[in-house]
Amino acid sequence: MRKWRGGSGxxxxxxxxxxxxxxxxxxxxxxxRFVLDGVKSGNIVxxxxxxxxxxxxxxxELTMTEVNEDFPGIEMxxxxxxxxxxxxxxxxxxxxxxxxxxxxxxxxxxxxISAMISAI
Numbered sequence: 157m158r159k160w161r162g163g164s165g166x167x168x169x170x171x172x173x174x175x176x177x178x179x180x181x182x183x184x185x186x187x188x189r190f191v192l193d194g195v196k197s198g199n200i201v202x203x204x205x206x207x208x209x210x211x212x213x214x215x216x217e218l219t220m221t222e223v224n225e226d227f228p229g230i231e232m233x234x235x236x237x238x239x240x241x242x243x244x245x246x247x248x249x250x251x252x253x254x255x256x257x258x259x260x261x262x263x264x265x266x267x268x269i270s271a272m273i274s275a276i
Contacts, residue, residue: 169200169258169273176205188215192222195230195253200273206234206248215253229256233269 172194179187188211194201207215212232219230234248252259252269263270 169198171200171202173202174204176203179203179205184211184214187211188218191215191253192218192230195255196222196227198255198258200252200254200259203251203253206237206251212248212251227255230254231256231259231261231271233261233264233271235267235269 174190182190187207191201191203191207192215212234215230215232223229230253232251232253234251237249250269252271254271254273258274260272260274261269262272
């Protein structure tokens with residue numbers, strides 16, 4: 157896990173906030189690899205525009221193949237997309253993914269995600 161000490165000597169966790177433009181410029185597998193590599197490095201990854209339900213399922217599948225002693229998995233949460241044409245959902249509006257050992261979703265509502273982040 158990549159952590160560094162700030163000026164106060166506290167352990168800190170890096171958060172990557174990725175724009176929808178950057179995410180949309182990637183293919184599906186490239187996007188998933190980008191997210192998983194960031195999380196495996198110990199980062200919290202926040203995706204503007206989020207992932208499709210299919211991408212979320214594929215990310216979970218990909219994660220399961222890489223779980224080991226050093227990487228126990230991911231915690232993922234997101235805001236659902238607003239219903240659009242024909243009442244269909246495209247993808248989440250925002251997706252937050254982090255290492256399972258440092259991030260735990262406490263509360264998830266339509267427009268609020270509360271997560272506990274702890275530096276080990």
